[in-house]
Amino acid sequence: MKKKALIFGVTGQDGSYLAELLIKKRYVVHGVKRRSSSINTGRIDHIYQDPHIKNRNFILHYGDITDSLSVTRLINQIKPDEIYNLAAQSHVQVSFESPEYTANADALGALRILEAIRFNNLEKKTKFYQAGTSELYGLNEKTPQNENSHFHPASPYGVAKLYAHWITINYREAYKIFASNGILFNHESPRRGETFVTQKIVQAMCKIKMKKQKILYLGNLYSKRDWGHAKDFVKAMWLILQQKKPNDFVISTGKQTTVKNFVNLVASHLKMKLKWKGKGIKEKAIDENGKVIVACDKAYYRPLEVNSLLGDSKKARRALGWKPQVKINELVSDMVNMEFKRNSY
Ligand code: NAP
Ligand code: G4F
Secondary structure (H helix, E strand, C coil), X not given: CCCEEXXXXXXXXXXXXXXXXXXXXXXXXXXXXXXXXXCCCCCCHHHCCCCCCCCCCXXXXXXXXXCHHHHHHHHHHHCCCEXXXXXXXXXXXXXXXXXXXXXXXXXXXXXXXXXXXHHCCCCCCCEEEEEEEHHHCCCXXXXXXXXXXXCCCCCHHHHHHHHHHHHHHHHHHHHCCCEEEEEECCEECCCCCCCCHHHHHHHHHHHHHCCCCCCEEECCCCCEECCEEHHHHHHHHHHHHCCCCCCCEEECCCCCEEHHHHHHHHHHHCCCCCEEECCHHHCEEECCCCCEEEEECHHHCCCCCCCECCECCHHHHHHCCCCCCCCHHHHHHHHHHHHHHHCCC
């Protein structure tokens, strides 16, 4: 019998890579997509299988993490061996604009799945993975951060994810469910959403190079992130559920880069020469023709900034045998190359 996995958030960056990985591992993968007025399956269209095909290994269902009935019904119907909860309003800045929705989806979403496992008497069968985040560390800038570091979330997103983290541990301890948290540091890819900073930089710099855009506006150039490749990170999610016992793991590259340096890496990949001038909100990057091509706009600053994230993933490297393969230069090259492939500028 093939193992059955259920992915909430299958249409997202990580959901699409995880679905590919599990299909390769011969799982039958069920994915939950939400109803949308425009098509939201761009990242999984290449693995879509028509419902008329027999013995499909990739099956999509409508559902929503804020709708207990759909969550409970799907879990009852599928009785999965593994559930991956990747569904979330995952944008930190947007969480300041939509804090209540973020709490509903990102905090209570995890609770709904865990409760559905219990309600359907699947405690002994179904393993649960919760997509946790380095945003839990927030204002705790004592780096590198590991599983024992103090949590101090700095956004409605981070606070909602803190609830999801603890409810996962609570259901593991109270009901003996195999429920584990991955505390993942930033991971990017050509499938990254367009409003996250790496993809925003890649797309804008490619357009500027091809004279289709004039200026890229950014917020805090000095925040530091530990950026890996999503393809590497979904492997860790799977490994976390293959352990003998449930546990929580930090997943990170252990290398830090500023937003400004990410711009420089993309520029150098595109063979563009940049000179930085000015300070604070007035800082700008100027190209070889003397034109301002990067500037700051306060609209992209957050009410509270997480300045420095750097993960220590020794525990995962030892216990899971996991280590990231893709270096930041290769990530940049993958993202830039795909941007040119996707567009005929
Ligand atoms: P993403 O690209 O934004 O994908 C989020 C997924 O959740 C999408 O499939 C989205 O559906 C779905 N979703 C949102 N609200 C939902 C709802 N109410 N019901 C059902 N599905 C819903 O995020 P990602 O980068 O793949 O990240 C995956 C998970 O890991 C998220 O939980 C994120 O918070 C967490 N995480 C990400 C990172 C990172 O650096 N990428 C790091 C740590 C943790 P639509 O496609 O319809 O919008
Ligand atoms: O790309 P970002 O929006 O990602 P952020 O806030 O680190 O969150 C991502 O990683 C988390 C893991 O640590 C996930 F949990 C979360 O779901 C998401 O995937 O911003 C990165 C940094 C921030 O410090 C931000 O202030 O870039 C800074 N930044 C500067 N200018 C900008 C911009 N961010 C965005 N999105 N847009 C800007 O123009």
